[in-house]
Amino acid sequence: TQLLEQSPQFLSIQEGENLTVYCNSSSVFSSLQWYRQEPGEGPVLLVTVVTGGEVKKLKRLTFQFGDARKDSSLHITAAQPGDTGLYLCAGDDAGSARQLTFGSGTQLTVLP
């Protein structure tokens, strides 16, 4: 089983600050996805990155896929309380029917 490590596990910041969440693996993935989960809900897909070195922006969120397709980062600029939630990365091994391997998640709290 491929492993994905996320850091930090917990992050509490003030509104307006910037932050970066990391997702690392020793394995190569065909693509990597980021999900956000709010309390009492299931995870919802934010973005999929496919190409090594790819950068995708979603408003104040910037996602990057490492050149070797083993790691990814999520950067949030000027965080807002609405960004609070659990952020999960998930690696896609295209050769496996089981599809995604999930990281353990980063619990982000943005304080007003």
Place this chain on the structure above:
Amino acid sequence: DVKVTQSSRYLVKRTGEKVFLECVQDMDHENMFWYRQDPGLGLRLIYFSYDVKMKEKGDIPEGYSVSREKKERFSLILESASTNQTSMYLCASSLKPGEDSGNTIYFGEGSWLTVV
């Protein structure tokens, strides 16, 4: 809009009881999954199914079984519930690889199971 519906949001069961968690998707997806989510452990795959009547073990299948008699429905069964199965259970579905770029998985809202 895509929809994965889990029949029970909150359940409390006694040790030794048989528990059924039902999941239905309306997107005609081939793949369906059951995960459990525990603090600090992320999502762990229990079982998945890539077709009707087909099932594959995930990372933590012990103590669980599944049933997929119809394409849209995937059931998780705890034959004899134990306290260490207290958790949040998430059902999900997706298209077959290659039919949807990035293999997007759509999740239900989750079922909180407490075994006492």
